[in-house]
Amino acid sequence: xxxxxxRTFRQRRAESSDSDSTQEPFAEPGSPGEQANLGPAExxxxxxxxxxxxxxxxxxxxxxxxxxxxxxxxxAARAAPRLDGGSDVPGDAGQQGACPGQQVNIxxxxxxQAAYRKRELARAQEDYISLDVKHAFTISGMKKNxxxxxxxxxxxxxxxxxxxxxxxxxxxxxxxxxxxxxxxxEDSEEDKKYxxxxxxxxxxxxxxxTKGRDIDLSHSSKSQTVKKFDASISFPPVNLEIIKKQxxxxxxxxxxxxxxxxxxxxxxxxxxxxxxSTIQNLxxxxxxxxxxxxxxxxxxxxxxxxxxxxxxxxxxxxxxxxMHALLVKQAMIFTKRRQDELKHESAYLQxxxxxxxxxxxxxxxxxxxxxxxLEEIESRRARxxxxxxxxxxxxxxxxxxxxDELSSADMIDFQxxxxxxxxxxxxxxxxxxxxxCNIQNILLKFQQWREKFPDSYYEAFISxxxxxxxxxLIRFQLIDWNPLKFDSIGLKQMPxxxxxxxxxxxxxEDSKKDDSSDKKILSTVISKIIIPRLTDFVExxxxxxxxxxxxxxxxxxxxxxxxxxxxxxxVISKGKQDLLKPIAxxxxxxxxxxxxxxxxxxxxxxxxxxxHSKFQERQFWSGLxxxxxxxxxxxLLPEDTLQELGLGKLLNRYLIIALLNAIxxxxxxxxCNQIAACLPEKWFQNSAMRTSIPQLENFIQFLLQSARKLSxxxxxxEVKEIILILVKIKxxxxxxxxxxxxxxxxxxxxxxxx
Numbered sequence: 001x002x003x004x005x006x007r008t009f010r011q012r013r014a015e016s017s018d019s020d021s022t023q024e025p026f027a028e029p030g031s032p033g034e035q036a037n038l039g040p041a042e043x044x045x046x047x048x049x050x051x052x053x054x055x056x057x058x059x060x061x062x063x064x065x066x067x068x069x070x071x072x073x074x075x076a077a078r079a080a081p082r083l084d085g086g087s088d089v090p091g092d093a094g095q096q097g098a099c100p101g102q103q104v105n106i107x108x109x110x111x112x113q114a115a116y117r118k119r120e121l122a123r124a125q126e127d128y129i130s131l132d133v134k135h136a137f138t139i140s141g142m143k144k145n146x147x148x149x150x151x152x153x154x155x156x157x158x159x160x161x162x163x164x165x166x167x168x169x170x171x172x173x174x175x176x177x178x179x180x181x182x183x184x185x186e187d188s189e190e191d192k193k194y195x196x197x198x199x200x201x202x203x204x205x206x207x208x209x210t211k212g213r214d215i216d217l218s219h220s221s222k223s224q225t226v227k228k229f230d231a232s233i234s235f236p237p238v239n240l241e242i243i244k245k246q247x248x249x250x251x252x253x254x255x256x257x258x259x260x261x262x263x264x265x266x267x268x269x270x271x272x273x274x275x276x277s278t279i280q281n282l283x284x285x286x287x288x289x290x291x292x293x294x295x296x297x298x299x300x301x302x303x304x305x306x307x308x309x310x311x312x313x314x315x316x317x318x319x320x321x322x323m324h325a326l327l328v329k330q331a332m333i334f335t336k337r338r339q340d341e342l343k344h345e346s347a348y349l350q351x352x353x354x355x356x357x358x359x360x361x362x363x364x365x366x367x368x369x370x371x372x373x374l375e376e377i378e379s380r381r382a383r384x385x386x387x388x389x390x391x392x393x394x395x396x397x398x399x400x401x402x403x404d405e406l407s408s409a410d411m412i413d414f415q416x417x418x419x420x421x422x423x424x425x426x427x428x429x430x431x432x433x434x435x436x437c438n439i440q441n442i443l444l445k446f447q448q449w450r451e452k453f454p455d456s457y458y459e460a461f462i463s464x465x466x467x468x469x470x471x472x473l474i475r476f477q478l479i480d481w482n483p484l485k486f487d488s489i490g491l492k493q494m495p496x497x498x499x500x501x502x503x504x505x506x507x508x509e510d511s512k513k514d515d516s517s518d519k520k521i522l523s524t525v526i527s528k529i530i531i532p533r534l535t536d537f538v539e540x541x542x543x544x545x546x547x548x549x550x551x552x553x554x555x556x557x558x559x560x561x562x563x564x565x566x567x568x569x570x571v572i573s574k575g576k577q578d579l580l581k582p583i584a585x586x587x588x589x590x591x592x593x594x595x596x597x598x599x600x601x602x603x604x605x606x607x608x609x610x611x612h613s614k615f616q617e618r619q620f621w622s623g624l625x626x627x628x629x630x631x632x633x634x635x636l637l638p639e640d641t642l643q644e645l646g647l648g649k650l651l652n653r654y655l656i657i658a659l660l661n662a663i664x665x666x667x668x669x670x671x672c673n674q675i676a677a678c679l680p681e682k683w684f685q686n687s688a689m690r691t692s693i694p695q696l697e698n699f700i701q702f703l704l705q706s707a708r709k710l711s712x713x714x715x716x717x718e719v720k721e722i723i724l725i726l727v728k729i730k731x732x733x734x735x736x737x738x739x740x741x742x743x744x745x746x747x748x749x750x751x752x753x754x
Contacts, residue, residue, distance in 0.1 A: 399618030463517035647695035
């Protein structure tokens with residue numbers, strides 16, 4: 001392995017900033033670099049006899065001026081035995097002495113400049129004869145150039161040593177290092193390169209620090225030199241009065257400051273006393289504690305209530321949907337059965353008509369399904385006729401029955417499904433305390449709040465929150481509510497309705513405001529809960545052909561709209577539209593889907609007992625029944641809507657056409673009387689009215705046509721009935737013209753009575 005050559009140690013200049021790699025020879029004993037290492041104690045030596053001793057000190061300190069900063073390599077530093085017991089880290093090497101127990105001090109620029117200046121001052125005091133008489137020292141030059149000329153020498157440089165120069169510590173370290181270098185010659189050149197770079201960096205840092213200190217020291221020395229007392233400057237005269245006046249002014253200012261501090265201190269004392277008094281009052285005040293307890297209890301109660309309802313609302317929605325689906329399924333069964341029976345019966349009668357036209361004696365081929373449907377239809381009609389005979393109702397017309405009977409098997413399945421749903425319905429709140437599922441108990445909590453703290457009650461807008469809180473509980477009570485059934489309980493008899501009504505009544509008594517927001521609670525509940533529930537029944541379950549369902553629905557709707565009318569007009573209008581618009585749409589759909597009045601040749605309907613005549617009669621009376629049910633809404637639906645549905649779409653499009661195809665006679669007059677009886681009297685209350693409403697013009701013309709035919713026949717009593725119908729619907733001009741045309745003077749009294 002190649003050995004690295006022995007490294008010589010050369011002193012590096014501490015103040016050099018040009019190049020860290022510049023090497024200098026060892027300084028002579030009397031050089032300035034040696035003198036820069038003087039400590040503070042050594043600077044105070046006498047100028048005469050102390051020069052020799054001062055010259056000897058740098059020589060003694062030469063060996064420890066740098067320490068391990070110059071170590072050749074980190075490996076060598078680590079391998080060398082530690083003499084001083086310090087750290088072997090290269091950074092610490094520069095701060096440790098070379099001898100055991102001795103500290104190495106590296107002089108900085110300020111220290112060197114101070115020593116240099118001391119020497120120059122000694123020269124200025126002429127303590128000795130200067131050999132360099134041409135040398136001039138200036139402070140400004142020292143500031144500008146901290147580098148001392150290499151040619152400058154001291155007096156003691158030419159001292160001749162009379163004894164053998166002792167070996168310095170630096171030389172001893174060099175010898176030891178050379179020996180160790182031989183042992184560690186296997187170190188690579190790369191380690192040597194890194195070590196040199198590290199040494200250069202450390203030197204640069206030392207130079208930068210010393211430059212800053214040099215500038216500060218120069219400024220301070222200049223200021224000390226410039227500032228000198230000038231005896232020529234004259235000061236203004238000072239007497240006792242001026243001093244006394246200044247002292248009094250100062251005393252006054254201090255007294256004012258003291259008084260302001262006293263005022264602030266007194267204010268702070270009062271604030272502390274007031275705060276303590278307030279704390280004591282609050283602690284001793286029972287009302288505040290009770291108020292806090294009440295609000296806290298209400299907060300906890302409402303949070304628990306909301307948590308309970310959030311968990312139960314899922315079960316309520318499931319049961320509500322199950323009950324709704326069951327009712328919809330039943331309604332669809334009735335509607336589909338009616339339409340299928342109408343289609344099969346009509347097809348059967350058409351086959352009979354074709355057979356009659358061909359005059360064939362072959363038996364009519366009917367499929368099994370049609371045969372079974374016809375037999376089922378006839379059996380239900382027979383049961384209904386028997387029931388009417390037993391009840392004594394002999395005026396019933398075929399076709400006006402709702403035909404909503406279920407078979408025994410279907411009825412059992414329906415009742416079983418409904419019973420299961422109601423059983424699950426009862427289990428929803430069986431594990432809940434009454435304070436969280438009883439509407440009356442819930443409203444009682446808020447009533448206590450309103451009575452104790454009305455301001456905070458109304459500021460919290462509780463009237464807007466109550467309908468949302470009660471929504472699940474009201475829907476829970478409405479699960480088994482069917483507004484289409486005759487025996488269904490009315491809304492006013494329901495527990496939730498009575499509880500809310502009592503809460504509102506107590507609000508009107510307690511509140512001094514005429515426009516109490518609690519009055520709107522019931523209307524909001526109806527608008528947000530009841531009307532949507534009722535709308536579902538109208539759209540999916542209600543059968544407009546059923547008079548009982550229509551009557552019950554009208555009763556419930558009228559009551560709802562009356563209670564809903566306690567709010568502003570905008571709310572009333574919106575609530576009515578939400579409810580009445582689906583009703584009109586459902587009736588229009590029933591006219592399009594369920595009304596069918598066939599037209600047969602007169603030869604087929606002359607015989608009142610023929611299947612064609614019976615089927616036509618049933619369908620006419622079924623359409624007339626729907627006409628009656630539609631006009632029952634005259635007090636709820638707008639007149640133009642009813643006239644468009646009842647008169648425009650049903651009467652003029654179906655009923656009048658069927659009457660025109662019928663044979664004039666008592667039956668036709670009877671049907672016309674039934675049509676006139678269905679018309680609302682409200683439409684004809686104007687006494688000055690001489691002409692009927694435009695939608696009845698076709699009906700009036702048919703009445704006049706029938707009256708002309710009957711006047712020429714032997715049946716003249718029906719003519720009077722027709723005139724009475726014209727008078728009832730305010731077609732007075734037509735009635736008078738007909739009486740004058742046919743000279744029916746005995747009927748003029750009928751017109752005069754109107």
